[in-house]
Amino acid sequence: MQLFELIMKKRILTFFKRKTLLWAVVFLSGVLFVGAQSAEQYHKVGEWPGRLRGEFYDMKHQGDYLFASMINEKVLVALQAGGVDLTVSSRLDMDDGAYPYGIYIEGNTLYLGQNDGIQLVDITDPLNMQLGAKWKIAYTPEGSSEQSYYNVLDLYKQGNIFYLSTGQQGIRTVDMSDPENPVMLGSYKPTGTLIQAIDVSSDGNIIYGASMTDQIHIIDVSNPAEPVRLWANDDFLGNGFRSMDVALVDNLLYVPNFYYYAFGYGVISVVDVTRPTELEVVKRNEFNGYSLYHFSPFEGGAGTQAWCYLATQDANGFSHYWANLFGLWDDPLTPLPLREAINMDGDTYSVAFKDHYAYVADEINGCKILDISDPANPVLVNTISTRSHVYNLKVEADRLYFSAGDDGFYIADISNPAEPVQIGGYQSQLAVDELGQRFWGWVVDFKVEGNLAYLGVDITGFFAQFACVEVINIEDPSEIFPVGVEGFSGICNSIEKYGDTVLLVGLGQYLSMDVSDPAKPYYKGHFNIPGGGNQIALPELADPYGYIPAGSEGLKVVDFSDPANIGTLAESSVTNTVAVVASLPLSGYRNGISCRGEELLVGSYNKGFARVDISSNLVPRLVDQYKVAGRTRGAFFSEDGNLILTASAQSGVYLFEKETAPLEPPTIDSWGYNSTGDFVITLSPGAGNLQLEYSLDMQSWTVVEEASFQGRTVSISAQFLVDKKNVCFRVKEWR
Secondary structure (H helix, E strand, O other): HHHHHHHHHHHOOOOOOEEEEEEEEEOOOOOOEEEEOOEEEEEEEEEEEEOOOOOEEEEEEEOOOEEEEEEOOOOOEEEOOOOOOOOEEEEEEEOOOOOOOOOOOEOOOOEEEOOOEEEEEOOHHHHHHHHEEEEEEOOOOOOOOOOOOOOEEEEEEEOOEEEOOOOOOOOOEEOOOOOOOOOEEEOOOOOOOEEEEEOOOOOEEEEEEEEEEEEEEEEEOOOOOEEHHHHHHHHOOOEEEEEEEEEOOOOOEEEEEEEEOOOOOOEEEEEOOOOOOEEEEEEEEEEOEEEEEEEEEEEEEEEEEEEEEEEEEEEOOEEEEEEEEEEEOOOOOEEEEOOOEEEEOOOOOEEEOOOOEEEEOEEEOOOOEEEEEOOOOOOEEEOOOOOEEEEEEEOOOOOOEEEOOOEEEEEEEEOOOOOOOEEEEOOOOOOEEEOEEEEEEEEEEEEEEEOOOEEEEEEEEOOOEEEEEEEEOOOHHHEEHHHHEEEEEEEOOEEEEOOOEEEEEEEEEEEEEOOOOOOOOOOEEEEEOOOOOOEEEOOOOHEEEEEEEOOOOOOOEOOOOOHOOOEEEEEEEEEOEEEEEEEEEOOOOEEEEEEOOEEEEEEOOOEEEEEOOOOOOOOOEEEEEEOOOOOOEEEEOOOOOOOOEEEOOOOOEEEEEEEEEEEEOOOOEEEEEEEOOOOOEOOOOOOOOEEEEEEEEOOOEEEOOOOOEEEEEEEEHHHOOOOOOOEEEEEEEOO
């Protein structure tokens, strides 16, 4: 996150070092090589908490593994489910960005429902799941000429016939004998009902559906071309209850459901389906304080067990997600928990560091303090609890600053990290009133300069949304008071300060606020960057360039050469003086960024984080890509540069340690002139980034600005060679 940049700027070191020199000396002929040295690389050494956290959409058990789809993360995970915890064995990202929903497993193939069809996954080795074919299932909505795709919320197959729960399109039976040309056989589409999940009788003739509105549906599909409803009832489980899943074991249907109008009252209803037109609830198992969502039975231990996914709510109104293992064998009508529930929630936002401690913004779980003196085994030493979400942090000397949503801005004394003491706090005074309700401002980010803190505040009402800068005086942490404020219509997800300008960033929009007089900030204007983006990095060494993680459009370089006029507002028009001057394509949706010296760490939703060299501002170069689980909102170097810590939403903190490894030098495969007289060098593959220099005396060297790199092919224009005799070229490897 950007709040760490001020720390980093004070400790900037030149990170890139020359690692390999490869000289190509050109006169009549001749090539001279210099041996390889070594490269600075990072490898994963530890993580915290070391297990999955997050919300499941569906889960199915097979063998020793529980397979779960996570819609927010767009991943499929395999969890080792036989022990006392649900530990992550492997994860599989949805490369096309599709949302994963229901799961059906047959043999070594997992069929995953998605928002545009069915994704096949090979789970022969659960530790190395592989994406297979993608079956898109299209249809043309009534009254439209444009094609759409079925939203497959759950699915079951019998031979080549697939039974799909497609949300608003109801239950569809499809012949997938030819996946390229699926044949629609029949449908069951109750009006106004969305069937979330299905299970099917052992003979494949009856579908049991769970609906958020009508509760339970029983459908005869013995003739797939003509599904027939046998039974449906909207208050069968009790008036106001909602079901999201059904699971059939023998002739008993287990239905986890919850009371819609009051969070925290859940029931596992056990339904006798011996007579599918005369259902009977034979047992209601009440769990006060829990909302029950998914129920996944499997054979294990002395008999049938089931993983149940549920939620609770704390005194502050925050939802927490849990998983618990139930046994059914003693009394199938009374599922009993076999262990303590496992906490599965958390959404780690950012990390700060000082000495051998890491400070983690863990959203609803507060601010965590980790001892990382042994990076392979980070240890939780304390937690600073708040009443709201903890988003961003910063450490200066013995003070920890962090933002906590509608709970405001915190200052803590961390002279003893194991025993932090809150010494100050401030709740935003900003609010909007709509329809008789007041919406207070959320402090999402901040910048601290001297005795002032510049708070990035987001206010979201029913209709209005404002991005604000609120300036406060923190000279005496026990008596913090407001200094000035300014707001404008927009979104605030982060804040950056550039001289007397504060930028409020949200979804690709950058609002410019003048704070030359902190008591009287004023809105100057704004600029937009295509692709989205919720942050910006402004490294001092890169001045006047800034770097934006622009969502699906990778990394953007912007020119701030006229900072006084960023988005200057003149009457009703905005003069945008900020221009995109370069870019670097990066896979995934890029959304987090931090800087240290001449290097950026750029996070993404599903592609880990990337190290990017910005020693040449207008030609940013990818150094390395690191895969981690979950959305990486940001990655950060430790003070000495020996560690990288990444904050991974719903997975925690990952630690990477610097190592020195041999770097294979590139070799010249060929060189010579092309048909236009340009000199061309072709290099073998190697690691790192390249730069071309030339010399006329083998003593002084100058960068060839005209050199064009296309992968490992280097071209020097014929015009550059005019009047140069015995010119020598040197290709440098940088890491």
